[in-house]
Amino acid sequence: MQDVTVAAGDWNGLGEDAARVRDAVFVRELRIAAPLVSDEADHDAVHVVAYRAGDAIAAARLLPDGAIGRLAVLSAARREGIGSLVLRTLIVRAAQQGHACVRLYAQRDAVPFYRQHGFTTVGESFYEAGVEHIEMMRSLGGPPR
Template identity: 30%
Template sequence: MSDLIIKLADYQEDFPKIEEIRRIVFQEGQGVDPDLDFDGDDEISEQLIAYLDNEAVGTARIRYLNDKTAKIERLAVLPIARGQGIGKKIMEKALLVIASKNIPEVVLHAQEYVKGLHQQLGFQEEGEVFEEAGIRHVKMKKYLNC
């Protein structure tokens, strides 16, 4: 892989790039309504951004539900950068950030077709498949050793 950097985003500097990635992946690629994607929680969440050879190619956000649970949301990698393990590396970075805050539980709503990625990282399915934004999802949970 080329030069990959995944970092906590500077909201002012990086959010326009995050918006662009999510627009391409979710709105154009999957037909998600922008109002569902940009739900008002971005400013209260930590954002991760992945740069491959100095180009923004991926993102995810971490929202803290309480002092014991974090939720990873909006994992997105541009089509041109897929197949290189970037999504997995973004998730690994998110888990490190959460663990550094001593948050023991991580949840996510995985799109059904990528649940295998999350299972590789130790997430377990919980409950039945459900629809969110017209896309099949499954709730997944992982406990961290904090």
């Protein structure tokens, strides 16, 4: 994970970079309709964006209710621990905000990744934007992994 920095902030400060990452991953790679990858909740969320050499390479958000979402890592930056870095940053933020747990909707293929970070599945899988997901939760009683 060479020279990767992480910034946390609001949509006004990080939205353009987060949107660029989402477009590359969700719209172009996964073929999810562009209107579904951003919503009004972005304006109330804490956003985390990872950068390498000044370029945004990963992004995610934390909603006020403790929901983590829109975690995306550019294909060229995967398998380097950058997604883990972004996720851990959001978990720490959620704990600082006083949340007892965090939850997210994981794409089925990403379940093992989230399990490595202490998340467990809740309920049955479902489809959102044409992609299979399952709800996952993690208690914030201990330090992030």
